[in-house]
Amino acid sequence: MKVLACYGVKGGVGKTAAAVNLAWLSAQDHHRTLLWDLDSQAAATFLLRGKAKVKGGSTKLLQGRSEVSKTIRATPDERLDLLPADTSYLTADLDLDAAKRSEDRVTKVLNEVSDDYDLAILDGAPGMSLMSLNLVRAADVVLVPIVPSPLSLRTLDQVVDIAGRAESHAAVMAFLSMVDPRRALHRDVVELLQGRYADVAASVIPNSATVERMGQRRRPVVATAANTNVAAAYRELWAEVAARLDLAVVRR
Numbered sequence: 001m002k003v004l005a006c007y008g009v010k011g012g013v014g015k016t017a018a019a020v021n022l023a024w025l026s027a028q029d030h031h032r033t034l035l036w037d038l039d040s041q042a043a044a045t046f047l048l049r050g051k052a053k054v055k056g057g058s059t060k061l062l063q064g065r066s067e068v069s070k071t072i073r074a075t076p077d078e079r080l081d082l083l084p085a086d087t088s089y090l091t092a093d094l095d096l097d098a099a100k101r102s103e104d105r106v107t108k109v110l111n112e113v114s115d116d117y118d119l120a121i122l123d124g125a126p127g128m129s130l131m132s133l134n135l136v137r138a139a140d141v142v143l144v145p146i147v148p149s150p151l152s153l154r155t156l157d158q159v160v161d162i163a164g165r166a167e168s169h170a171a172v173m174a175f176l177s178m179v180d181p182r183r184a185l186h187r188d189v190v191e192l193l194q195g196r197y198a199d200v201a202a203s204v205i206p207n208s209a210t211v212e213r214m215g216q217r218r219r220p221v222v223a224t225a226a227n228t229n230v231a232a233a234y235r236e237l238w239a240e241v242a243a244r245l246d247l248a249v250v251r252r
Contacts, residue, residue: 001113001114001118001120002120002246002247003110003121003139004022004119004120004121004139004140004141004143004241005124005135005136005138005139005143005170006019006121006123006124007122007124007132007135007142007144008145009126009128009158010147010151010155011125011126013145013147014147014177014178014211015123015145015177016039016043016044016047017047017211017221018175018205018234019044019121019122020035020044020048020123020214021220021231021234021238022121022237022238023220024077024222024223025220025222026118026121026238026247027078028222029247029249029250030079030250031079031119031247032081032116032117033079033081033117033119033120034072034081034082034083034113034116034120035082035083035120036120036121036123037050037082037083037085038085038106038122039085039123040086040087040088040089040092041125042084042087043123044082044085044123045082046215046218047215047219048075048080048082048218049076050082051073051084052085052087053086054085054086054088055070055071056071057086057088058086058088058089059088059091061109062096062106062109063105064105064109068083068109068113069112071084072113089125092129092131093129093131096130096134097130102130102134103130103134103137103166104134106131106134106137106138107137110138118247119247122139128158132162133166136162136166136168137168137170139168140170140171140244141171141172141244142159142163142168142171142172143173143175144159144173145176146175146176147178148178148188156174159172171244173199173201173241173244174199174200175201175237176200176204176205177205178205178206178207179204179206179207180206201237201240201241202240203237203239203240205234205237206229208228208229210231211230222235
């Protein structure tokens with residue numbers, strides 16, 4: 001099983017939208033896919049029409065005192081399952097700190113279902129924490145959304161630093177999110193970022209009201225608005241991510 005962690009230091013940058021759309025595309029490409037919502041805000045759980053409730057709470061799950069398979073729920077889409085969020089993730093760092101090998105608890109949970117899935121996508125909460133270390137240590141690829149602002153490079157540097165301190169084997173891959181090509185500042189940051197780092201996705205996710213409407217429809221953009229520019233951008237991003245994870249993509 002491959003593991004993709006969608007993670008960023010800053011919130012509100014399109015992380016969850018990317019996680020949900022990439023998970024749906026993975027399932028459409030016939031990969032058995034699990035999306036694990038590790039954010040107490042439960043946005044990914046909501047968008048996949050799940051209920052934000054983990055049997056026994058996150059404490060038992062992260063400390064290995066509950067059976068993972070019993071917390072996983074099917075979604076309306078074939079081959080796409082959800083490990084939902086729970087408000088108890090607010091205290092996840094305390095739960096992790098109390099466990100043995102606290103930096104590898106997410107990896108241990110995933111190991112229990114590794115034979116059941118081809119890809120696990122982790123939607124982590126923003127910020128820097130013990131959970132952040134867990135995410136980057138569990139992942140094969142850490143996907144970092146970057147909005148076109150002068151502080152974007154700093155947040156990417158922070159994720160790279162976290163991965164280094166965690167002694168993670170994961171590759172850190174950035175992608176540009178919420179881009180408005182009409183704005184000169186956005187164009188400048190896009191050019192600077194893609195020129196400075198080797199592993200920045202060529203695909204750019206545009207700023208789009210279609211993405212905002214995901215909350216109304218509770219469905220991925222790639223499922224409800226397949227012919228839009230933003231859906232095409234997510235498909236391009238998925239192709240790049242899948243290539244790094246050595247997963248097949250069905251050409252359409």
